[in-house]
Amino acid sequence: MKHEIKEVVATAINIPLTIEVGPVSARSNLSGVVVEVTTESGIVGHGFTAITEEEIVAAAVNAVAAPNLVGADALHREHIAERLYWLLTPRGQTGYASHAISAIDLALWDILGHATGLPCWRLLGGARQQVPLYVTFGFGGFSREELSDAARHLKAQGVTRFKMVVGHHALARRNEGNDLRAQLEEDIARVRTVREALGEGPDLYVDANCSLDPFSARWLAERIAEYGIAFFEEPIRDNAPSAMAELRRAAGIPIAAGQNEGQLFRFEQLMAAGAVDVIQPNAVICGGFTAAAKVGAIAQARNVAMANGGAFPFHNMHLNAGLANGGLVEWHLAAVAMGQAVFEHLPAPDGWELPLPEAPGLGFGLDRDKLRDLAGLPLSAGRGKA
16 A cells, blocks of 8 residues: 655744753753654654754755655655655765754654554564663753762662763853863863762763864863763764774773764764764664664674664664664653653653553654644744753
8 A cells, every 4th residue: 555645744843841850950942843744545654853953954844855755655765765865965965954854754654653553663673672771961051069969869760871961062162262171170070970979880971962172082081981981972073983983992981973973974984983882873863763774784784882872762762672783772851851842652761771662653642732832932042952
């Protein structure tokens, strides 16, 4: 049975958030794009993307991609992925286009699930029925004392894997009078504070969000290594493969990267250069499940571990449960709150593993009343990541 695409609609949303971690709380605004694909057969699939300029992505979907997809068979995901490549990234560009492609691709997988009656994780391979979580809680807006209180609270809840932010957009702020060395010194103190709150057992990960130069990344890595860092995520600007490979050799800390990459060749370059211990395809950014599964295949061939970086666990749980070499999924507290604000029937952690749904497709739905309200909020305040 054919499932011809009747309509593709993208909606840019802004979500005001309050993140509560025991006695600690923070307010934020995050933005994203929801894409709905409707078929002539009556099936509606939804996809999602974030960490980008939401108006640009929504416009690319509505004005460029949508008219070129009407009439295509929604189950022909490889055909559509190739069409979108030549339509939006004809010379291998990375950037906003991969976000648009991701949201469309996820909607197509959701349609496939509803057409077959199977959840996406089973369609991707069905390797496991639950995924292990690590919790991202250590946001830049928290003081050292708040970091300590939040870490202790989560540990008391049974969390054993924790991630915190370092770097704090250092290179982006260097022309604003930001003292990079002072920032790195503060990072060392913050990491030490969290490790002291956690004790020796739990895993601790740090994430610089590509905000450091190679020298600063190495200087910081060498000084926090004593606190037992499980991996240092995206330490260097541009995810520069050669610089990260050198850092990996010199600093003695595992390196992770890939959450914001948008072309298959970029992931291949990182692994071929020996730049990463952990590769992190994010299905809401890298091109959806279609592209992320190919990254997983390259990682398996190269014996490189895989995990979710860049958050959005309710989509990435399917990828990491579906593939045999799938790994950790990021329970990013801000992104979780974002998902809970617009989706319904979401799974909840069980002992800090996330059980996969048996409902078809993504296994959760859109709350269209909330979607309509969130689409009406001003978007300019919503860009970025907590």
